Amino acid sequence: MSNSAIERAAAATPPKLARRVRGLSDRAIAWIFVAPTIFLLLAVNIFPLIWTIRLSFTNYRVNRPNAEVEWVGLRNYQRILTDEDIWQTMQATAHFLIWTIVLQVLIGFALAWLINKKFRGDNFWTTIIVLPMMLSPAVVGNFWTFLYQPQIGLFNYVVSFFSGVDPSSFSMIGEVSLAPWAIVIVDTWMWTPFVMLICLAGLRSIPTSIYEAAECDRASPWRQFWTITVPMVLPFLMLAVLFRGIENFKMFDLVVQLTGGGPGSTTELTSINLKREAFEKWRTGYASAYAIILFVTVFGLASIYVKALNKVKER
Amino acid sequence: MSDFSVIAASRTQKWVAGTLVVGYAVITLLPLLWIIATGFKSPSDAIAYPPKIFFEPTLEGYVNLFTTRTRQTAEFLAANPPQTWYEEIVRKYDMVIAGPSRFGGRFMNSVIIGFVSTFLSVFLGTLAAYAFSRFRIPLKDDLMFFILSTRMMPPIAVAIPIFLMFRALGLSDTHAGMIMLYTAVNLSLAVWLLKGFIDEIPREYEEAALIDGYTRFQAFYKVVLPQAATGIASTAIFCLIFAWNEYAFAVLLTSGTAQTAPPFIPTIIGVGGQDWPAVAAGATIFLLPVVVFTILLRKHLLRGITFGAVRK
Numbered sequence: 001m002s003n004s005a006i007e008r009a010a011a012a013t014p015p016k017l018a019r020r021v022r023g024l025s026d027r028a029i030a031w032i033f034v035a036p037t038i039f040l041l042l043a044v045n046i047f048p049l050i051w052t053i054r055l056s057f058t059n060y061r062v063n064r065p066n067a068e069v070e071w072v073g074l075r076n077y078q079r080i081l082t083d084e085d086i087w088q089t090m091q092a093t094a095h096f097l098i099w100t101i102v103l104q105v106l107i108g109f110a111l112a113w114l115i116n117k118k119f120r121g122d123n124f125w126t127t128i129i130v131l132p133m134m135l136s137p138a139v140v141g142n143f144w145t146f147l148y149q150p151q152i153g154l155f156n157y158v159v160s161f162f163s164g165v166d167p168s169s170f171s172m173i174g175e176v177s178l179a180p181w182a183i184v185i186v187d188t189w190m191w192t193p194f195v196m197l198i199c200l201a202g203l204r205s206i207p208t209s210i211y212e213a214a215e216c217d218r219a220s221p222w223r224q225f226w227t228i229t230v231p232m233v234l235p236f237l238m239l240a241v242l243f244r245g246i247e248n249f250k251m252f253d254l255v256v257q258l259t260g261g262g263p264g265s266t267t268e269l270t271s272i273n274l275k276r277e278a279f280e281k282w283r284t285g286y287a288s289a290y291a292i293i294l295f296v297t298v299f300g301l302a303s304i305y306v307k308a309l310n311k312v313k314e315r
Numbered sequence: 316m317s318d319f320s321v322i323a324a325s326r327t328q329k330w331v332a333g334t335l336v337v338g339y340a341v342i343t344l345l346p347l348l349w350i351i352a353t354g355f356k357s358p359s360d361a362i363a364y365p366p367k368i369f370f371e372p373t374l375e376g377y378v379n380l381f382t383t384r385t386r387q388t389a390e391f392l393a394a395n396p397p398q399t400w401y402e403e404i405v406r407k408y409d410m411v412i413a414g415p416s417r418f419g420g421r422f423m424n425s426v427i428i429g430f431v432s433t434f435l436s437v438f439l440g441t442l443a444a445y446a447f448s449r450f451r452i453p454l455k456d457d458l459m460f461f462i463l464s465t466r467m468m469p470p471i472a473v474a475i476p477i478f479l480m481f482r483a484l485g486l487s488d489t490h491a492g493m494i495m496l497y498t499a500v501n502l503s504l505a506v507w508l509l510k511g512f513i514d515e516i517p518r519e520y521e522e523a524a525l526i527d528g529y530t531r532f533q534a535f536y537k538v539v540l541p542q543a544a545t546g547i548a549s550t551a552i553f554c555l556i557f558a559w560n561e562y563a564f565a566v567l568l569t570s571g572t573a574q575t576a577p578p579f580i581p582t583i584i585g586v587g588g589q590d591w592p593a594v595a596a597g598a599t600i601f602l603l604p605v606v607v608f609t610i611l612l613r614k615h616l617l618r619g620i621t622f623g624a625v626r627k
Contacts, residue, residue, distance in 0.1 A: 024530075024531065024532070026450055026531060029531050030446045030450035030451075030452055031446075033442035033443055033445060034442075034443050034446045034447070034452060034458075036442070037439050037442070037462070037506060038443075040495075040498065040499050040502060041461070041462060041502060043499070044477070044496060044499035044500075045468070045473070045499065047476075047480075048473060048477055049476070051479070052472070052475060055475070055476070062478070062479065111336060111339060114332040114335050114336050117324040117328055117333075118324065119324075119329040119330070119332050120329075121333070122336070123613075125336050125340045126613075127609070127610060127613050128340045128343075128344060129336075129339065130609060130613070130616060131343075131344070131347065131609060132343060132346075132347070133620075134556060134560075134605050134608070135602050135605055135606075136559065136560035136562065136577050136601065136602065136605070137560065137562065138560075138566075138580075138581065139560075139577055139580050139597075139598050139601055139602065140598075140602075142598075143346070143350050143594065143595065144346070146353070146589075146591055146595075147346060147349065152362045152363070154345070154346070154349050157365055157366050167364075189343060189346070192343075193343075194620060197616060197617050197620070198617065198621065208322055211322040212322055215322055236625065239621065239624060243620075243621065246467060250468075250469040250470065252469070252470060252471060252562075253562035270469070271469050271470075271471045271563075274469070274472065275471045275567070278471065279474075279478075279567060284475065284479075287475055288475055290472075291469070294469055294472055295468055295472055299464070299467060302467060
């Protein structure tokens with residue numbers, strides 16, 4: 001429609017001006033604009049991915065450049081999927097994922113719900129609450145090891161202040177039973193605002209007229225909450241869970257600085273385990289197969305989840 | 316605020332909600348305030364039990380962060396009285412300042428790599444986003460999804476081939492290598508966010524400009540760009556924050572000349588363990604710009620963190 005208007009205007013103008021109107025064709029401009037992005041992403045993402053796939057079928061090791069590289073077929077994959085240690089890593093990751101998501105959804109939603117009551121200064125406090133998630137996870141994680149110190153750490157002090165437990169009697173990052181919770185606490189501290197912000201957007205998207213109608217029908221606040229608020233926020237909440245899920249499946253910087261995977265391998269999440277195989281043991285081929293398995297897992301789970309999300313949205 | 320409504324929260328409800336939220340905010344802010352406070356403590360105050368809330372502030376942490384120090388004999392110290400206030404601080408421990416530490420350089424690396432990669436990804440991202448927003452491009456949705464999916468890879472998994480590639484090309488531990496990598500990683504965010512912002516600018520503006528005799532380039536440059544300025548600025552800040560905070564690639568692919576601050580700050584060691592005031596001082600200097608940016612960004616925050624999926 002508008003194109004033909006341009007054509008007509010172009011046809012009616014003198015040739016010199018007409019050439020300027022057309023200039024480069026839209027198609028040429030589209031390609032000139034898109035090409036550098038696609039090229040860079042191919043070079044930095046797809047080419048390495050293909051290289052990783054190729055390496056995953058070999059026994060290549062970076063630290064032995066002169067050793068002969070052998071084609072080992074699917075042996076790397078077979079070894080990973082039957083390795084007990086990796087299953088332990090997966091369990092640690094699952095514990096981390098499930099608890100961070102549960103806590104962040106509960107606290108994040110509650111905060112959003114409270115903020116949506118629109119008290120004075122709510123915008124200011126929202127900005128304050130959001131701060132932790134914008135900071136460098138590695139630097140913050142490193143500083144939390146200080147807060148977690150037995151005796152001198154602020155965290156232990158506060159816990160002992162309220163519970164009466166001796167602050168030097170427990171070490172959040174030194175004990176096998178506590179370390180998995182130590183990383184859950186810091187991640188929850190850092191990322192609850194993320195879930196909160198998305199829930200808040202969800203709550204604010206609900207038209208007030210729905211509540212007014214419910215009020216006229218004498219629906220109790222409890223009923224309104226479960227039949228209006230929750231279903232309307234659900235798509236937003238699911239989106240938040242998707243983002244947190246993908247991010248925490250990839251989790252590396254925060255936890256590696258906090259616990260380094262220890263004590264033992266109780267907090268060795270998949271990314272930390274992968275880093276150990278690839279950059280400490282230098283089993284490049286093996287680690288490549290591992291990376292491919294992780295990528296397929298994230299991609300597969302995310303696709304299934306997105307399908308579920310779309311179903312909820314359609315309702 | 317007093318307009319009548321059957322559904323607005325009552326005064327008591329607001330008061331309770333406000334108290335709970337403020338309480339949470341104070342607790343959540345505590346670790347950050349502790350970082351800032353520790354930066355101004357002396358090493359002995361920093362590890363005191365019970366933790367000290369009130370203490371005599373000192374700049375020791377900052378001096379230790381920016382300098383390297385050596386111990387000297389009593390005669391040497393007596394013969395060379397301190398010239399500056401920072402030397403005076405060090406003298407308490409029978410030390411003299413031997414030279415600047417590596418923190419300044421690492422911080423500058425963060426600045427250079429952050430700003431250049433942000434500029435490049437926003438520049439390329441704006442072009443691509445404009446094309447995706449306005450032109451018919453074959454497989455557009457697939458391409459957009461491809462751009463997004465590059466973010467799903469765990470950084471460590473991407474780092475294995477990148478490590479080999481950088482080694483083959485001589486890009487290991489160079490600014491150029493890190494800039495290229497961060498540009499590519501940020502590009503997906505930039506394209507998605509900017510496409511959202513440009514979609515919101517009515518096409519009619521450009522069409523009017525085209526009819527007035529502008530070329531496509533001119534219309535893009537003189538009509539669309541000024542309209543998208545806020546969007547471009549907030550996208551740039553998001554990219555900058557990402558590059559600024561990034562740790563996994565930095566720790567694996569840099570070790571010296573191009574190392575950024577996040578992998579460096581945790582390695583600041585004092586006598587017998589980490590020098591907490593110096594670490595806290597470094598963290599404060601490093602985190603403060605992000606705090607400022609977050610406050611500037613607060614209106615577009617949600618959009619940035621969800622790749623434009625949620626807009627307010």
